[in-house]
Amino acid sequence: MTSTAERRPTRTAAVHPVPEPPPAGRSRRRRLAEQARAYAFLLGGLICFALFSWYPAIRAVVIAFQKYTPGQTPEWAGTANFTRVLHDPEFGAAWRNTLTFTVLALLIGFAVPFVLALVLNELRHAKAFFRVVVYLPVMIPPVVSALLWKWFYDPGAGLANEALRALHLPTSNWTNGADTALVSLVLVATWANMGGTVLIYLAALQSIPGELYEAAELDGANLLQRVRHVTIPQTRFVILMLMLLQIIATMQVFTEPFVITGGGPENATVTVLYLIYKYAFLYNDFGGACALSVMLLVLLGVFSAGYLRLTRSGSGEEDA
Amino acid sequence: MSATRTLLSPAALARPRGKAAYWTVFTGVVVLFTLAFLFPVYWMVTGAMKSPDEVARTPPTLVPEHWHPGAYTDAWDLMQLPQHLWNTAVQAAGAWACQLVFCTAAAYALSKLRPAFGKVILGGILATLMVPAQALVVPKYLTVADLPLIHTSLLNDPLAIWLPAAANAFNLYLLKRFFDRIPRDVLEAAEIDGAGKLRVLWSVVLPMSRPVLGVVSIFALVAVWQDFLWPLMVFSDTDQQPISVALVQLSQNIQLTVLIAAMVIASIPMVALFLVFQRHIIAGISAGSTKG
Numbered sequence: 001m002t003s004t005a006e007r008r009p010t011r012t013a014a015v016h017p018v019p020e021p022p023p024a025g026r027s028r029r030r031r032l033a034e035q036a037r038a039y040a041f042l043l044g045g046l047i048c049f050a051l052f053s054w055y056p057a058i059r060a061v062v063i064a065f066q067k068y069t070p071g072q073t074p075e076w077a078g079t080a081n082f083t084r085v086l087h088d089p090e091f092g093a094a095w096r097n098t099l100t101f102t103v104l105a106l107l108i109g110f111a112v113p114f115v116l117a118l119v120l121n122e123l124r125h126a127k128a129f130f131r132v133v134v135y136l137p138v139m140i141p142p143v144v145s146a147l148l149w150k151w152f153y154d155p156g157a158g159l160a161n162e163a164l165r166a167l168h169l170p171t172s173n174w175t176n177g178a179d180t181a182l183v184s185l186v187l188v189a190t191w192a193n194m195g196g197t198v199l200i201y202l203a204a205l206q207s208i209p210g211e212l213y214e215a216a217e218l219d220g221a222n223l224l225q226r227v228r229h230v231t232i233p234q235t236r237f238v239i240l241m242l243m244l245l246q247i248i249a250t251m252q253v254f255t256e257p258f259v260i261t262g263g264g265p266e267n268a269t270v271t272v273l274y275l276i277y278k279y280a281f282l283y284n285d286f287g288g289a290c291a292l293s294v295m296l297l298v299l300l301g302v303f304s305a306g307y308l309r310l311t312r313s314g315s316g317e318e319d320a
Numbered sequence: 321m322s323a324t325r326t327l328l329s330p331a332a333l334a335r336p337r338g339k340a341a342y343w344t345v346f347t348g349v350v351v352l353f354t355l356a357f358l359f360p361v362y363w364m365v366t367g368a369m370k371s372p373d374e375v376a377r378t379p380p381t382l383v384p385e386h387w388h389p390g391a392y393t394d395a396w397d398l399m400q401l402p403q404h405l406w407n408t409a410v411q412a413a414g415a416w417a418c419q420l421v422f423c424t425a426a427a428y429a430l431s432k433l434r435p436a437f438g439k440v441i442l443g444g445i446l447a448t449l450m451v452p453a454q455a456l457v458v459p460k461y462l463t464v465a466d467l468p469l470i471h472t473s474l475l476n477d478p479l480a481i482w483l484p485a486a487a488n489a490f491n492l493y494l495l496k497r498f499f500d501r502i503p504r505d506v507l508e509a510a511e512i513d514g515a516g517k518l519r520v521l522w523s524v525v526l527p528m529s530r531p532v533l534g535v536v537s538i539f540a541l542v543a544v545w546q547d548f549l550w551p552l553m554v555f556s557d558t559d560q561q562p563i564s565v566a567l568v569q570l571s572q573n574i575q576l577t578v579l580i581a582a583m584v585i586a587s588i589p590m591v592a593l594f595l596v597f598q599r600h601i602i603a604g605i606s607a608g609s610t611k612g
Contacts, residue, residue: 038433045426203606210325
């Protein structure tokens, strides 16, 4: 949005490193020296990416097919890791919980910040206060939020049940009940993370030209129609991107179940990432952990690719 | 700001009924935000100052009957918070420095120095944004435990935080996009004056990039301070653990008020950073979306 027309040429030139026609005096040696210099600048970053991003991705796939014990030569294991993991009774629970968590986080964790941002955008006073307060939980370390809510959910003197009692409502088991544990964790994750979604969505709302609302109002559109026909289509791209990022993030949820419930009660909150952690650090089964990682990786990769393809073709029609 | 038209028209808000509705909603949101976001923080800060009896009492007291700041000093001493806070600070500072040095250098090279295969490298870096990072912690852990070629282990060493932090595609891309917008003639003018590439980066590009460097710095610090799973894996040695890991490890067998006090102390650095730089942080987050 900020890039103006006269800046564009430099920008595209930099994105496509097409060598410009060499000036007459420039020798091959000089170009080599330039390349060496460019790579000297790149080197540190390249090594870090190679070691800690690219190599582990390849290694996950390799170890998934190996019997791997640190310090020993790995042996090929075929698909044994996958069959072992698939027969683990926790496997089904972990995927079910992770998917439920993701869907609930979309329903609660996306709808709430969406509506909040819509309302905040209409308020003309105390703007800075709202933005700071909604983002405050994001700056509290996730471990602290998790421990804080663990205390709130305490069935005895926890704040959550006290609040229900004060309102004369029946109390809940929260994280101690197999059927409420997952929802309780979604509430924590929503509370802790929605500040970012609210702020990003607010910024998108502010970029909607006011004339569109004026035109819609002249056409007789009421409030909800304006939301539906102006606000949502105008921010479609941001909504879709935020949703995708949130789905990817919640599919990898770990801290809340690890700190608050330890996966319980009765495996009700074991997530895929938690199971990966257990395989690696409790069972010392790195092959199984990598097999699970590969499954998660493939699932999210296929999902993201499909999601991007579907949403991109959709936006193409609308832009035209 | 007030001139921009939003969902509601200024005319509708100016009418008596519109005004009444506006102030009702406004008050509602203030109350909701205070209860949902500020009250839990208040509850935490004051909860730590209640006596162990009072904190377990039902119905709870809104304000501590007697103020016991002792839990804070207990947490400080018993849970070795100075040690863990120091560990976290060292890890965060090193990660920040690594990220600034490696990411700015690489972003500058990709943006302005036209390396061969630059496009492929950029593609490889951006592809890591699409890969769920947490899903790869186990192979990453195995790599850090036994680095290829040199066969050294970085476990229980701050380097295990510092170096992987530099592989941050998001920050690298933010920097590269900012550098892309610096006109080439500005750099060429400096080169004609005899400045080398490093000198150009240091005295021309970086001073022009202060806003983006600020955003990247804050993201880098916050990311390390908030991380849990990775330091949990990497630091088995209690003396090396950052505050987030130490809190969870110690939470099992410590008095509730002391734990809550420790939680407050652990939150202070990032909350303070946020309150000081809130304008920049909020602007940085907001900018991320609209530049897409």
